[in-house]
Every structure is written in structure tokens, then in C-alpha cells.
Amino acid sequence: MKPVIVVHGGAGRIFKDREEGIRSGVIRAALKGYSILKQGGSALDATEEAVASMEDDPHFNAGCGSVLNENGEVEMDAIIMDGKNLASGAVSAVTCIANPINLARLVMEKTEHMLLTDRGAKLFAKVMDVPEIPGEKLITERSLERWKKKLEADSNPVEFKKEPGTVGAVAIDNEGNVACATSTGGLSNKLVGRVGDSACIGCGGYADNQVGAVSTTGHGESIMKVVLARLLLYHMEQGMSPEKAADTALNYMKTRVGGLGGVIVVSSSGDWAARFSTNQMSWATVKDDQLQYGIHTGELYTSSVSEALGSK
Numbered sequence: 001m002k003p004v005i006v007v008h009g010g011a012g013r014i015f016k017d018r019e020e021g022i023r024s025g026v027i028r029a030a031l032k033g034y035s036i037l038k039q040g041g042s043a044l045d046a047t048e049e050a051v052a053s054m055e056d057d058p059h060f061n062a063g064c065g066s067v068l069n070e071n072g073e074v075e076m077d078a079i080i081m082d083g084k085n086l087a088s089g090a091v092s093a094v095t096c097i098a099n100p101i102n103l104a105r106l107v108m109e110k111t112e113h114m115l116l117t118d119r120g121a122k123l124f125a126k127v128m129d130v131p132e133i134p135g136e137k138l139i140t141e142r143s144l145e146r147w148k149k150k151l152e153a154d155s156n157p158v159e160f161k162k163e164p165g166t167v168g169a170v171a172i173d174n175e176g177n178v179a180c181a182t183s184t185g186g187l188s189n190k191l192v193g194r195v196g197d198s199a200c201i202g203c204g205g206y207a208d209n210q211v212g213a214v215s216t217t218g219h220g221e222s223i224m225k226v227v228l229a230r231l232l233l234y235h236m237e238q239g240m241s242p243e244k245a246a247d248t249a250l251n252y253m254k255t256r257v258g259g260l261g262g263v264i265v266v267s268s269s270g271d272w273a274a275r276f277s278t279n280q281m282s283w284a285t286v287k288d289d290q291l292q293y294g295i296h297t298g299e300l301y302t303s304s305v306s307e308a309l310g311s312k
């Protein structure tokens with residue numbers, strides 16, 4: 001099987017001044033994941049590394065750069081899933097760690113559980129020797145400004161946030177195993193303790209070698225109502241292509257619950273799609289040593305991996 005990776009950097013509205021940084025961030029993540037796959041690494045490792053690279057990049061709403069909750073703190077959700085055996089690990093409402101996706105993987109591999117939250121996740125991180133960092137280290141000037149503005153505006157908390165940044169990756173490796181990983185700071189000015197779709201299996205992501213792998217982004221409460229990632233894979237099981245299944249699932253979410261979002265998907269035969277119902281979604285993919293990426297509807301840039309590495 002030829003390896004494929006697809007990543008996203010969140011669906012929503014991307015402001016012009018942010019485009020360049022976001023574009024480079026998703027390209028860097030896709031290339032990182034692909035290099036792991038090319039060396040014979042697993043889809044699980046590739047998706048975890050790709051997501052960790054975007055968690056470390058302050059352009060995205062995940063890890064450093066996460067949006068803030070109503071108290072002005074960073075609380076993060078993440079999930080990872082292995083399509084080989086349907087094993088999955090997730091964390092929700094975690095604070096003071098740099099890479100929630102690494103902790104999600106530890107939940108998957110070192111516990112008998114699938115999701116640890118808040119205090120329990122923190123205790124588990126300690127046991128696993130995951131370094132604790134001051135919460136302020138995850139806060140950027142931009143997220144602080146946003147938080148203040150939103151407080152002042154006293155805006156409706158159910159309105160879909162205008163700026164994206166949740167990150168995700170899906171991949172298939174040369175053994176035909178698929179995996180997904182998703183990580184987020186959630187919605188800005190969310191209630192303390194709010195758990196979004198990104199920590200919930202079938203919502204923020206799903207991976208099954210028999211069908212494919214999906215990572216989602218968008219209005220979490222809508223995604224959870226329609227169980228978006230699993231819904232998409234169900235449509236593929238019924239014979240739809242990844243693109244058609246993605247559009248059908250997103251359209252259902254829009255018409256049934258009024259929610260907007262985006263998805264990336266790779267099938268068990270290595271076909272992929274990146275689709276969204278929001279104004280924009282940043283994404284990048286590498287297949288056959290060819291990099292493709294875009295942000296706006298219909299946008300698709302192509303370059304070879306060697307070219308892309310040369311310009312990094």
C-alpha cells in the first residue's frame with residue numbers, strides 16, 4: 001500500500017493576515033507525517049506527529065495558541081484512534097501540557113480506558129512523566145485579545161466561532177493500517193469543563209481499517225449530534241466515494257442541526273478528500289511524493305515533496 005497523509009488546521013473563517021502562517025503550518029505537518037510513513041512508520045505515529053507539530057505552532061487552536069475558556073484558561077481536548085484494532089485514547093479539558101495528543105496516545109496504550117478528563121487526565125500525565133508547563137505558556141497574545149473582545153461583546157456562546165484552528169490528521173501506512181488524530185482548544189469563551197467533539201470517538205475522529213479514517217473540525221455540539229466522523233464512514237460503507245460521503249455527511253449536519261464544519265478522510269484503498277461547509281479550511285496532503293494543499297473552496301496547489309522540502 002502506498003502511504004497517504006491528510007491534515008487539517010481547522011474549518012471556519014481564516015483572516016488574510018493569518019493565511020500564510022496557517023498554510024505553512026499544515027504543509028509542515030503533512031510533510032512530517034509523510035516522512036514517517038515513507039520510512040515504514042505507522043499511520044498512528046504519522047498522525048500523532050503531524051498533530052503534535054501543529055499543537056506546537058501558535059497559529060492553530062490546539063496546544064500553544066489554543067483559545068481560552070470563560071475564565072481565560074486553556075482547556076484542551078484530543079483523540080487518537082488505531083484502525084487496526086479500533087483502539088482509541090482521548091483526553092478532555094486538560095490543562096498545562098504542551099501536547100494533548102501524546103497524552104491521548106498514552107491513554108490508549110497504557111490504560112484500559114478510552115477517555116480521561118480534567119483532574120484524572122492531569123494525575124495520569126504525572127504518572128506518565130509528561131512534563132507540566134505553566135498554563136500561560138499556551139496562551140498567545142492573539143487568544144488573549146480574542147477572549148477579552150468576546151467578553152466585552154457578551155456574544156451569544158452558541159454562535160459558531162469565526163476563527164478556526166482545531167488540528168487533525170488521517171493516514172494510511174504501507175501495511176494498509178489507517179489512523180486518525182485530532183486536537184483542539186475548543187470554542188472560545190466556552191464554559192469551564194465543556195467537552196467538545198474532538199475528545200469523543202466517532203465525532204472528532206474515527207478510524208477503521210475496513211473503511212478508512214476521518215478527522216473533523218467545526219461546531220462541536222453539532223458534530224456530536226450527528227456523530228460526524230462515523231456518519232461519514234457509514235456512507236462510505238454504503239458505497240460512496242470519500243468526497244461524496246464527506247459532502248453528504250456535512251450537508252446532513254447543516255440541514256439537520258444547522259452546524260458547519262470540515263472533514264478530512266482517507267479510505268482503506270488510499271483515496272482521500274478534504275471537504276468543508278464553512279468559508280475556509282486549511283488542509284494539506286501527501287500521496288505519491290506529491291504535496292497538495294489549499295484553504296479556500298476549490299483551491300488546490302500542487303508541488304513535489306522535494307520542491308516543498310527545498311523551500312522549507
Ligand code: ASP
Nearest residue numbers: 166186187196217218220
Ligand atoms: N470542533 C471543535 C470544538 O468544538 C472546534 C473546531 O473544530 O474549530 O471543540
